[in-house]
Amino acid sequence: xxxETPTASKPIEWRRYFRWNTDHKVIGIQYLVTTFFFFMVxxxxxxxxRTELAQPGQDLLNGVEYNRFLTNHGSVMIFLWIIPVLAGLxxxxxxxxxxxxxxxxxxxxxxxxxxxxxxxxxxIASFFVGAAESGWTAYVPLSVTAxxxxxxxxxxVVLLGFSSIFxxxxxxxxxxxxxxxxxxxxxxxxxxxxxxxxxxxxxLATPVLTAGLVLxxxxxxxxxLFFAVAAGGNPIFWQNVFWFYSHPAVYIMILPAMGVISxxxxxxxxxxxxxxxxxxxxxxxxxxxxxxxxxxxxFTSGMNPALRIPFMITSMIxxxxxxxxxxxxxxxxxxxxxxxxxxxxxxxxxxSLFLIGxxxxxxxxxxxxDLHVHDTYFVVAHLHFVLFGGSVSAVYAALYYWFPxxxxxxxxxxxxxxxxxxxxxxTNLSYLPLFVAGLxxxxxxxxxxxxxxxxxxxxxxxxxxxxxxxxxxxxYNVIIxxxxxxxxxxxxxxxxxxEWQTSSPPPEHNFETAPVLxxxxxxxxxxxSPADASEASASAGD
Amino acid sequence: xxxxTIFTLVVLSLVLVIIGYLVATQVDLSGLMPExxxxxxxxxxxxxxxxxxxxxVIFLLVEGALIYAVxxxxxxxxxxxxxxxxxxxxxLEIVWTLVPAIIVIVISIYSYRVLTQIERPVDSPLxxxxxxxxxxxxxxxxxxxxxxxxxxxxxxxxxxFQIEAKDVIHSFWVxxxxxxRDATPGQIDELTITPTQLxxxxxxxxxxxxxxxxxxxxxxxxxxxxxxxxxxxxGGRDAVEGGLADDDGxxxxxxxxxxxxxxxxxxxxxxxxxxxxxxxxxxxxxxISNIAASxxxxxxxxxxxxxxxxxxxxxVVEGFAEGVMPLIYTELMTPxxxxxxxxxxxxx
Numbered sequence: 001x002x003x004e005t006p007t008a009s010k011p012i013e014w015r016r017y018f019r020w021n022t023d024h025k026v027i028g029i030q031y032l033v034t035t036f037f038f039f040m041v042x043x044x045x046x047x048x049x050r051t052e053l054a055q056p057g058q059d060l061l062n063g064v065e066y067n068r069f070l071t072n073h074g075s076v077m078i079f080l081w082i083i084p085v086l087a088g089l090x091x092x093x094x095x096x097x098x099x100x101x102x103x104x105x106x107x108x109x110x111x112x113x114x115x116x117x118x119x120x121x122x123x124i125a126s127f128f129v130g131a132a133e134s135g136w137t138a139y140v141p142l143s144v145t146a147x148x149x150x151x152x153x154x155x156x157v158v159l160l161g162f163s164s165i166f167x168x169x170x171x172x173x174x175x176x177x178x179x180x181x182x183x184x185x186x187x188x189x190x191x192x193x194x195x196x197x198x199x200x201x202x203x204l205a206t207p208v209l210t211a212g213l214v215l216x217x218x219x220x221x222x223x224x225l226f227f228a229v230a231a232g233g234n235p236i237f238w239q240n241v242f243w244f245y246s247h248p249a250v251y252i253m254i255l256p257a258m259g260v261i262s263x264x265x266x267x268x269x270x271x272x273x274x275x276x277x278x279x280x281x282x283x284x285x286x287x288x289x290x291x292x293x294x295x296x297x298x299f300t301s302g303m304n305p306a307l308r309i310p311f312m313i314t315s316m317i318x319x320x321x322x323x324x325x326x327x328x329x330x331x332x333x334x335x336x337x338x339x340x341x342x343x344x345x346x347x348x349x350x351x352s353l354f355l356i357g358x359x360x361x362x363x364x365x366x367x368x369x370d371l372h373v374h375d376t377y378f379v380v381a382h383l384h385f386v387l388f389g390g391s392v393s394a395v396y397a398a399l400y401y402w403f404p405x406x407x408x409x410x411x412x413x414x415x416x417x418x419x420x421x422x423x424x425x426x427t428n429l430s431y432l433p434l435f436v437a438g439l440x441x442x443x444x445x446x447x448x449x450x451x452x453x454x455x456x457x458x459x460x461x462x463x464x465x466x467x468x469x470x471x472x473x474x475x476y477n478v479i480i481x482x483x484x485x486x487x488x489x490x491x492x493x494x495x496x497x498x499e500w501q502t503s504s505p506p507p508e509h510n511f512e513t514a515p516v517l518x519x520x521x522x523x524x525x526x527x528x529s530p531a532d533a534s535e536a537s538a539s540a541g542d
Numbered sequence: 543x544x545x546x547t548i549f550t551l552v553v554l555s556l557v558l559v560i561i562g563y564l565v566a567t568q569v570d571l572s573g574l575m576p577e578x579x580x581x582x583x584x585x586x587x588x589x590x591x592x593x594x595x596x597x598x599v600i601f602l603l604v605e606g607a608l609i610y611a612v613x614x615x616x617x618x619x620x621x622x623x624x625x626x627x628x629x630x631x632x633x634l635e636i637v638w639t640l641v642p643a644i645i646v647i648v649i650s651i652y653s654y655r656v657l658t659q660i661e662r663p664v665d666s667p668l669x670x671x672x673x674x675x676x677x678x679x680x681x682x683x684x685x686x687x688x689x690x691x692x693x694x695x696x697x698x699x700x701x702x703f704q705i706e707a708k709d710v711i712h713s714f715w716v717x718x719x720x721x722x723r724d725a726t727p728g729q730i731d732e733l734t735i736t737p738t739q740l741x742x743x744x745x746x747x748x749x750x751x752x753x754x755x756x757x758x759x760x761x762x763x764x765x766x767x768x769x770x771x772x773x774x775x776x777g778g779r780d781a782v783e784g785g786l787a788d789d790d791g792x793x794x795x796x797x798x799x800x801x802x803x804x805x806x807x808x809x810x811x812x813x814x815x816x817x818x819x820x821x822x823x824x825x826x827x828x829x830i831s832n833i834a835a836s837x838x839x840x841x842x843x844x845x846x847x848x849x850x851x852x853x854x855x856x857x858v859v860e861g862f863a864e865g866v867m868p869l870i871y872t873e874l875m876t877p878x879x880x881x882x883x884x885x886x887x888x889x890x
Contacts, residue, residue: 058756063752063753063755063821063823064753066756067750067752067755134750135750139710139711139749139750141709141710141727142710142752145710229727233728234728235711235726235728236726236729269615269625270617270623270624271624271625271627271628272627272628272629274628274629274630274631275629275635276629276630277630278630278639300722300724301726302723302724302726302729302731308657309654312650312653312654316646316647316649316650317643317646319646320639320642320643320646323638323639323642324635324638324639326604327638328635330604330607330611331631331634333608333611333612333615334611334615334628335615335625335626335628336611337615337617337623337624338611338612338615338616338617339617340612340616348612351604351608352605352608355600355601355604359600359601360597362593362596362597362646362649363590363593366589366593366649366653367653367654368582368585368586368589368653368656368720369586369589369590369593371586371660371720371721371722372586372590372717372720372722374722374748375713375722375748375749376748436574439575440575440717441576441718441744443715443746443747443748444748444750445750445755446756447755447756448757450744523627524624524625524627525624525626
């Protein structure tokens with residue numbers, strides 16, 4: 001996505017995208033463009049890592065450099081890409097989807113965004129003072145003794161934590177108080193349900209990580225001894241604090257993504273979403289259950305052995321609400337009239353890839369299997385199927401789906417399909433072989449490995465470069481289509497959610513007149529076709 | 543029509559369950575796992591196979607339904623109609639909530655049973671203290687007082703590892719045993735394993751512990767009781783003599799010192815082309831014989847090298863931190879091994 005290109009032929013002040021602006025749509029685009037930039041930074045780090053791992057032996061990076069790259073790859077992808085890009089989608093879409101003029105706290109909203117660029121610059125600049133090298137997990141005591149860059153890293157993540165928290169305050173307040181007339185909770189689009197569940201988790205869990213990082217920073221800077229073993233500090237304490245946030249973080253990264261998928265399936269199947277309430281409730285169930293599973297990351301840590309069992313059971317149970325969503329999406333397609341536009345391709349890809357991530361999550365929740373595969377490439381493969389195959393597929397689906405709304409123009413479907421297939425093949429090629437490498441005994445986070453793992457790593461490296469290449473048709477498509485794509489019209493997908501009932505791109509205050517909800521958002525398949533409603537204004541693209 | 547649908551569903555479910563059963567019990571999945579070298583390996587693999595059976599059924603069910611829907615329900619050209627306005631189906635939704643719930647509860651119960659079998663208390667185990675530090679494993683046998691950098695275990699006797707760390711968190715993992723346990727500073731964690739297969743297996747550190755993490759690889763030797771007793775009687779130090787001898791038949795002291803360098807994993811932290819070391823945690827050792835002679839005024843190369851191995855903090859090279867190199871080499875190595883190592887360094 002390009003910053004410089006104005007959204008339409010009408011002279012729009014492009015400079016506002018570089019300034020403090022309180023319009024949630026401007027902030028949303030600021031989020032999307034900025035985070036996509038960091039996605040490419042994280043991707044470049046990933047390709048450097050995969051180049052080092054293309055063959056056994058240390059070639060490109062030494063042990064210190066390798067650890068710095070892997071730490072910042074993980075941190076950039078999680079804290080500067082997936083979490084904020086989903087917040088960016090929420091920013092752009094929530095007020096439009098619930099018929100509001102803007103967010104509840106527009107200035108706080110601008111602050112949420114403007115914390116991200118300095119935090120991102122700090123994280124990248126930390127390479128100049130010796131970047132963090134103890135993994136995104138920052139386990140103590142390693143992270144307490146690491147060089148200066150670790151402190152810079154902690155400051156960066158604290159800033160991003162505040163950004164998330166401010167955003168969540170805005171999302172919750174906006175959804176609770178600013179819905180259009182006639183819109184009850186059971187009329188909320190499922191993306192909004194997903195964002196609401198996510199925001200509640202952020203409010204409960206993110207402050208814990210932020211506080212924990214402050215403790216680490218104090219140990220490093222002020223000589224406190226929170227984690228010093230000799231003074232009675234306990235490294236397991238940090239693991240509890242870290243995972244109390246960072247496991248919910250996985251759901252923070254997947255619930256909005258699932259919300260996107262729940263928007264795409266009914267529109268491109270021309271059928272109502274199957275089991276609306278079950279999907280909405282399952283999001284809330286995941287958000288509550290998700291707060292009770294964190295210690296499954298610690299089965300090998302020497303935590304209290306008896307406590308492992310309840311954590312295993314809660315982790316397993318999460319499969320149930322997740323399954324409800326997947327089965328409901330399949331049922332939504334059943335007997336539909338499926339249209340395979342690019343958002344639908346990515347939604348189908350989401351199910352296929354996320355399914356593998358979800359099933360392997362059951363293996364990891366099972367304590368005896370986890371004792372073998374914990375901290376191996378099996379975990380690396382699992383988390384990339386969830387976060388790349390799942391969350392990133394959904395982000396792509398969202399970017400294509402709402403592209404006509406955001407820009408007023410239509411993207412190129414053939415480039416979109418090319419992007420999808422490169423991305424889908426690249427994901428499988430990158431991560432499937434790593435399951436085998438992990439099972440056979442390859443630990444994660446190693447700069448070098450035994451020769452017997454070479455074949456799996458070569459395949460994964462090929463896949464990683466395929467993924468790198470796959471972003472090119474996407475970027476080309478977005479830039480060219482934004483500049484001179486065909487006018488899209490207000491509602492090219494014949495969707496029923498409120499954001500499609502205003503012009504593309506929407507006017508400054510979203511709706512010319514305050515919208516009143518007259519129709520349920522997934523009311524497809526009725527006698528009255530929504531096509532009637534949208535045909536009227538084909539030229540209202542500006 | 544409805545009866546036909548139910549019939550199809552029943553047949554499909556039966557086929558899926560049979561496939562799952564075959565994957566769990568009949569298909570050979572051993573290619574996905576390392577060798578089974580302990581009682582725990584067999585138990586974990588059985589559970590793993592069961593999970594694979596369940597996984598294959600779910601995978602085929604969802605992907606099958608997805609591909610079927612994509613082909614069967616795709617919009618035909620020119621068809622602008624919409625699908626039926628179906629909002630849900632209570633029976634179906636209850637089924638796909640309850641069935642997965644039952645499956646994960648069954649998996650939890652089975653996992654719990656395997657866990658209790660793996661962690662069942664044993665009588666009179668061989669106690670071995672496992673000490674992790676950047677970037678080497680060392681092992682103490684309290685019964686005999688032996689300390690070693692390689693782990694020797696008698697076959698078929700339960701071993702209780704008491705795992706601890708000196709600096710940061712490490713994780714003790716033998717893939718062939720299927721079990722790992724973190725080594726955490728400030729606490730001792732126990733792990734019980736009964737090795738069942740003679741052989742040599744890698745010990746890998748599974749928790750990121752710093753620059754040399756990838757090189758923190760040890761070896762466990764599972765041997766007969768006689769071999770083990772002989773090894774203990776020899777003070778746990780027979781490994782080097784029979785170890786990595788040079789192939790070219792060179793009988794000078796140099797190859798022996800080189801095998802000491804390799805045996806004790808010096809290359810994890812030190813770069814040394816001849817010894818295969820690629821580490822960067824400590825100073826590079828290429829050309830060390832010349833450097834050592836002039837590093838400290840009034841100290842010869844041999845004395846300097848000896849001091850740097852036995853008391854690493856006595857002369858720390860500029861740009862490297864004090865206290866990083868372990869202080870355990872006088873315990874782990876015989877005086878002859880240290881001498882051989884020093885002589886080898888003098889040839890580099």
